[in-house]
Amino acid sequence: MIRLSVNINKIATLRNARGGNTPNVVEAAKRLESFGAQGITVHPRPDERHIRYTDVRELTKVLTTEFNIEGNPNPKFIDLVLETKPAQVTLVPDAVDVLTSNAGWDTVEHKEFLKTVIAKFKAHGIRTSIFVDPDVAMVQGAAEVGTDRIELYTEAYAQGFTQNKEQAVKPYVECAEEAKRLGLGINAGHDLSLDNIKYFAEKIPFLDEVSIGHALISEALYDGLEPVVKAYLKKLS
């Protein structure tokens, strides 16, 4: 079974647009869990433009499913993860000013750094995952730094899917096969959606987990607009 972890960054983005606490990210996370989500993912960024460090602390107190914290392991992030002890930490090499994640780790160039950080998290019982491009050498490098899992960065798959899905998924299947051979767990995420997820899961059925946020929250808006508009009309009739 491939587990679904819902990334709630976008719920925080909406909340932050008004300055209050609507929508409430803790309430949304609890509802997602009650609807069957098997995990909650957050990606606090240094500018806290969506998920804030305080959200992470509040979520830790109430979540009953797998909590996955993603981010660039700068000292502040490392302290937050060690304090909140999620089930999983996913290391993403984000520059501070990026709009969203746009690259995986160079696991060869950053080998010593990754080894140190991963050992630190693992010593505290936190499962580790490293965000990587679909490049076999990067998967092999990930195995060498001692991570438990990799997360395949799926933006290129999502972009290629509409043109040529066989070609788009091919490097991911190769990397997943290599990761499996090396004994790594395999997660995937970024721009996965209701349109492209089924084919990806069929081609890599031994995936452990996908984390999905942007498309899932957008799809929830489309699907939720009808009942909510009808509820308002009923109140006004």
Ligand SMILES: CC(=O)[C@@H](O)[C@H](O)COP(=O)(O)O
């Ligand atoms: C690592 C990854 O692909 C996701 O965490 C994605 O970057 C979401 O982050 P934003 O919500 O900030 O776009």
Ligand SMILES: NCC(=O)COP(=O)(O)O
């Ligand atoms: N790790 C990927 C993630 O959490 C969600 O990415 P996206 O669905 O918001 O692109």
